[in-house]
């Protein structure tokens with residue numbers, strides 16, 4: 132039955148309140164308006180940023196909402212004026228949009244896009260500043276412009292990347308967030324050179340993707356730092372060459388690393404979201420040139436600090452969103468790269484269904500879990 136132009140009622144996991152279990156509801160998804168795309172979400176993974184917003188610590192968190200932003204699916208229908216995708220195309224929703232027209236996109240200096248960010252930050256669509264999700268007439272907010280914990284979602288056309296239909300959607304859904312973030316932090320934001328010494332704080336999916344990116348960039352040493360020593364064996368597969376558990380050292384971790392590396396590392400990456408660790412990551416960098424990249428998302432109210440002398444003496448502090456990748460232009464190439472070389476399957480530790488989403492979030496706090504992929508239609 133054709134659904135184009137019709138309201139679709141489907142299953143979605145609704146976050147009614149911070150920290151309360153998600154509830155699988157029948158949700159009405161309105162047709163896409165001008166410049167919008169309705170996507171049938173086939174697979175979605177869970178990211179720690181979903182858990183962060185759900186926890187109530189995200190200043191942009193609005194409830195009730197449909198969370199989720201790491202997914203893959205098929206275009207169901209498009210609104211007026213949409214030319215770059217059509218029904219049947221395989222796509223990855225992109226929480227970081229790319230319009231190619233705004234001041235940010237034209238600058239060539241950033242992957243951030245300004246076109247729809249004001250709307251996606253308050254859980255609505257740009258066209259009419261309203262949500263396309265509702266339950267019996269009550270609006271449910273969008274999240275990050277993607278809301279992939281729903282069997283159907285509506286996204287802006289600038290927030291969707293068309294990909295090779297050969298790619299397995301149950302795998303490449305990971306290219307919507309965590310893996311590109313880690314790879315791009317190394318390749319685009321830090322621009323790690325061959326022979327560099329790299330420190331990675333936090334060996335979850337994002338940190339392991341940093342290690343994978345650093346190995347591909349020819350780093351000579353990749354030092355993994357995690358408070359859970361169980362992470363170390365697996366991290367070797369992703370390129371980590373040495374491990375440090377800060378709990379096993381009396382000295383501050385930055386001092387331990389400086390001592391081990393003849394003055395500090397060339398590049399460090401914070402992949403946790405802990406502001407004390409962000410400081411350590413900066414301060415373990417080599418005087419004169421060491422660069423530290425903040426990748427982790429810290430909760431509302433948290434602030435970073437260090438002695439300005441750390442920067443006066445040549446260390447550089449940076450941050451990255453989606454690894455600096457321009458989403459619509461570069462996600463399709465990442466999918467092509469997946470078909471040839473980059474790891475993705477290796478980050479998927481669990482496969483579950485939408486009905487089990489609360490169990491899936493519980494699993495994310497288990498040390499063995501990297502990414503859980505949910506099949507949305509089983």
Ligand SMILES: NC(=O)C1=CN([C@@H]2O[C@H](COP(=O)(O)OP(=O)(O)OC[C@H]3O[C@@H](n4cnc5c(N)ncnc54)[C@H](O)[C@@H]3O)[C@@H](O)[C@H]2O)C=CC1
Pocket residue numbers: 178179180183308309312332333334335336337338356357358359362377402403404405408425426427428429451452453454501
């Ligand atoms: N900037 C961006 O564009 C993106 C940022 N993120 C953020 O990146 C962060 C990491 O995400 P995941 O890898 O999925 O998380 P994760 O929770 O799987 O990994 C974090 C790791 O850090 C370790 N850890 C925790 N506290 C530590 C400490 N004090 N010292 C050393 N290790 C410690 C944990 O044992 C775990 O292995 C999250 O904050 C997430 O929100 C995620 C995607 C995109």
Ligand SMILES: N[C@@H](CCC(=O)N[C@@H](CSC=O)C(=O)NCC(=O)O)C(=O)O
Pocket residue numbers: 178179180181189190191192227243248308428429430431451452453
């Ligand atoms: N609303 C949050 C913002 C959290 C954040 O920094 N998000 C990252 C992506 S994390 C993905 O898993 C990001 O890309 N930020 C750039 C952006 O435009 O949002 C808060 O206010 O803390």
Ligand SMILES: [Zn+2]
Pocket residue numbers: 178179180181200201308309
């Ligand atoms: Zn994410």
Ligand SMILES: [Zn+2]
Pocket residue numbers: 228229230231232233234235236237243244245246
């Ligand atoms: Zn733009």
